[in-house]
Amino acid sequence: MYYLTKNLASKISLLPMIIISLTVFVGCIIYSFIYSLTGSKLIPALNYVGFQQYERLFKSRKWDVAVENIFIYGFVFTIGCLVIGFLLAVLIDQKIRGESLFRTIFLYPYAMSFVVTGLVWKWVLNPTFGLEHSMHLWGFDWFKLDWLVNRELAIYAVCIAAVWQGAGFVMVLMLAGLRGIDEDIWKSLSIEGIPKWRSYLFVILPMIRPMVVTSIVLIAAGVVKVYDLILALTSGGPGYATTTPAMYVMENFFSRANLGQAFAASIIMFISVVCILAPWAYYEFYFRNKEAK
Amino acid sequence: MNINSNNFQPNGPRPKHLTIGRIGMYCFIFMCALFFLMPLYVMIVTSLKDMDEIRSGNLLYIPKVLSFYAWPKAWSEACTGFVCEGLKPGLINSIKITVPSVIVSVSLGAINGYALAFWRFKGAYFFFGLCLFGAFIPYQVMVYPLLKIESAIGIYSSLPGIILVHTIFGMPILTLIFRNFYASLPIDLFKAARIDGGNFIKIFFYVIIPMSTPITIVAVILQVTGIWNDFLLGLVFAGRDNQPMTVQLNNIVQVDYGVAEYNVDMAATILTSLVPLFVYFISGRWFVRGIAAGAIKG
Numbered sequence: 001m002y003y004l005t006k007n008l009a010s011k012i013s014l015l016p017m018i019i020i021s022l023t024v025f026v027g028c029i030i031y032s033f034i035y036s037l038t039g040s041k042l043i044p045a046l047n048y049v050g051f052q053q054y055e056r057l058f059k060s061r062k063w064d065v066a067v068e069n070i071f072i073y074g075f076v077f078t079i080g081c082l083v084i085g086f087l088l089a090v091l092i093d094q095k096i097r098g099e100s101l102f103r104t105i106f107l108y109p110y111a112m113s114f115v116v117t118g119l120v121w122k123w124v125l126n127p128t129f130g131l132e133h134s135m136h137l138w139g140f141d142w143f144k145l146d147w148l149v150n151r152e153l154a155i156y157a158v159c160i161a162a163v164w165q166g167a168g169f170v171m172v173l174m175l176a177g178l179r180g181i182d183e184d185i186w187k188s189l190s191i192e193g194i195p196k197w198r199s200y201l202f203v204i205l206p207m208i209r210p211m212v213v214t215s216i217v218l219i220a221a222g223v224v225k226v227y228d229l230i231l232a233l234t235s236g237g238p239g240y241a242t243t244t245p246a247m248y249v250m251e252n253f254f255s256r257a258n259l260g261q262a263f264a265a266s267i268i269m270f271i272s273v274v275c276i277l278a279p280w281a282y283y284e285f286y287f288r289n290k291e292a293k
Numbered sequence: 294m295n296i297n298s299n300n301f302q303p304n305g306p307r308p309k310h311l312t313i314g315r316i317g318m319y320c321f322i323f324m325c326a327l328f329f330l331m332p333l334y335v336m337i338v339t340s341l342k343d344m345d346e347i348r349s350g351n352l353l354y355i356p357k358v359l360s361f362y363a364w365p366k367a368w369s370e371a372c373t374g375f376v377c378e379g380l381k382p383g384l385i386n387s388i389k390i391t392v393p394s395v396i397v398s399v400s401l402g403a404i405n406g407y408a409l410a411f412w413r414f415k416g417a418y419f420f421f422g423l424c425l426f427g428a429f430i431p432y433q434v435m436v437y438p439l440l441k442i443e444s445a446i447g448i449y450s451s452l453p454g455i456i457l458v459h460t461i462f463g464m465p466i467l468t469l470i471f472r473n474f475y476a477s478l479p480i481d482l483f484k485a486a487r488i489d490g491g492n493f494i495k496i497f498f499y500v501i502i503p504m505s506t507p508i509t510i511v512a513v514i515l516q517v518t519g520i521w522n523d524f525l526l527g528l529v530f531a532g533r534d535n536q537p538m539t540v541q542l543n544n545i546v547q548v549d550y551g552v553a554e555y556n557v558d559m560a561a562t563i564l565t566s567l568v569p570l571f572v573y574f575i576s577g578r579w580f581v582r583g584i585a586a587g588a589i590k591g
Contacts, residue, residue, distance in 0.1 A: 009493035010412030013404045017468065018420045020461050025427030028438040044441070084325075091322045094315075104574075105326045108333070111573035111580070113522035115539045116566045119546050120332045123339065123555060124352070134352045164329065172581050225431045228524040232543055249433040254529075259437070266434040277429045 036263035053264035062240055066248045069155050074223040080163035081219050085170025090200055093178045107168035118232025121161035151241040154234050170215045177208030217280040224273050245269050340560035347555050363556035371557050373544035380561050383541035390537055394459035395516045406471025407497055411483050428465035436529055450532030458530045459520050467512055474508040510579050518569045538565045
């Protein structure tokens with residue numbers, strides 16, 4: 001009894017957190033896992049079928065496409081953001097005029113909704129009236145930009161839109177890293193006569209490794225859950241050429257009434273996110289805290 | 294993720310002479326800036342053209358004749374499915390969702406952080422760990438079970454329903470940033486307040502809240518942009534009558550029938566992004582700290 005009443009106000013105030021953590025975060029995963037082992041269709045039912053839903057999932061052509069897309073998207077988006085973000089950070093770090101203006105320009109897309117980004121790029125890449133049309137009007141008749149209607153290339157259109165939105169964020173993280181480098185290091189590098197690009201690539205880049213790791217993890221975590229951007233830009237099309245795991249889950253939940261399948265797919269999504277984030281989170285929240293003490 | 298605002302100053306003076314290399318560098322950075330600005334520019338000019346000019350003219354040219362036809366239409370007449378009321382109801386819904394969600398979730402985060410930082414009890418950090426773990430779960434895993442929970446308590450597809458959802462999904466990250474901020478405050482301050490007879494509530498209101506301005510700004514930026522830009526949760530939990538702006542925007546643009554009016558689409562797109570852009574432009578560096586904290590959210 002004493003244990004319960006001691007520090008009572010604190011316990012009461014943390015009650016919402018405790019209840020939500022147990023029922024929503026832990027509860028939902030257990031619920032999803034249990035029902036992923038059933039043949040639920042329109043409504044959740046406990047007709048246990050073992051791992052059949054997972055077997056069906058891995059045999060599904062559409063899921064294959066979704067996984068393939070998420071790998072292409074993840075790879076291009078991550079590399080694109082890192083390279084462009086680092087390049088922009090280095091450029092901004094050259095004591096240029098109007099630095100804050102350029103920083104504002106490179107980061108503003110990050111403030112926009114994924115839906116907005118998707119719709120803008122859908123218009124810019126419109127095969128009839130978009131950039132392709134402009135180039136034709138300028139006399140470049142050979143110019144072709146039909147990515148949105150091309151099964152092979154549509155996913156790269158998604159990548160362009162995503163990089164446009166995310167690169168500025170990586171730039172800011174990297175810039176914070178670059179600005180933390182000691183002036184003396186630059187002095188000694190210039191005394192040694194090492195060209196600037198080599199200093200950046202081989203000395204500075206390894207030094208800002210924590211920022212690079214943080215960027216990669218934050219970007220990678222965003223990759224798995226990409227949904228609204230693709231919905232707005234291609235609606236998963238043409239056909240289902242740009243579908244992703246998140247779209248597969250949502251479709252099976254809400255339009256195909258195939259709950260068991262959706263639960264199985266969502267559990268797979270969850271496992272992949274944990275695999276990406278857990279090692280980093282452990283380092284960032286636990287290890288760091290310990291170091292600080 | 295330690296983005297220290299002091300680090301944003303460049304080291305040393307700016308070079309005095311323009312060399313070929315620096316001119317090349319400026320050219321390159323201008324090209325990059327053009328690439329980043331191009332979609333915004335295209336949005337604005339398209340929204341000010343009429344459809345004839347959009348069909349025949351160049352996407353990248355400024356309008357020959359300024360046409361303001363698209364803006365009022367996007368605001369109050371454009372059709373989302375069967376209803377033709379434009380984005381106005383969406384804006385009102387977004388405000389109705391965002392304001393209470395931000396207030397509730399930030400307050401809850403502050404109280405949680407305060408309790409965890411100063412009034413630890415056995416097991417508190419276990420639940421905090423569970424809560425943080427929640428930040429990593431993709432929304433798709435939780436959407437359906439949560440929908441079941443909400444229908445069981447009768448608030449599914451209503452305003453309280455969507456506010457609760459935003460509060461739940463904002464909680465892990467808000468609790469974390471508030472706890473970290475409070476943990477960095479000098480503990481002697483808290484001890485002195487205790488000796489002066491302060492209790493849980495009094496210390497919170499008289500000592501802690503007055504010191505919380507910076508972290509509250511970060512939390513509010515994170516939540517306002519996050520909730521305003523949310524699409525998935527609004528789509529699933531808000532219900533037909535409370536659909537936020539992003540959902541209505543998508544409905545307006547993606548209508549399958551009738552002639553697509555790209556100028557109206559673009560005007561609607563700009564209207565939807567006004568609030569986050571405004572937050573971004575006025576908050577400057579705070580914005581980065583806010584979004585960096587929120588980037589891991591599922």
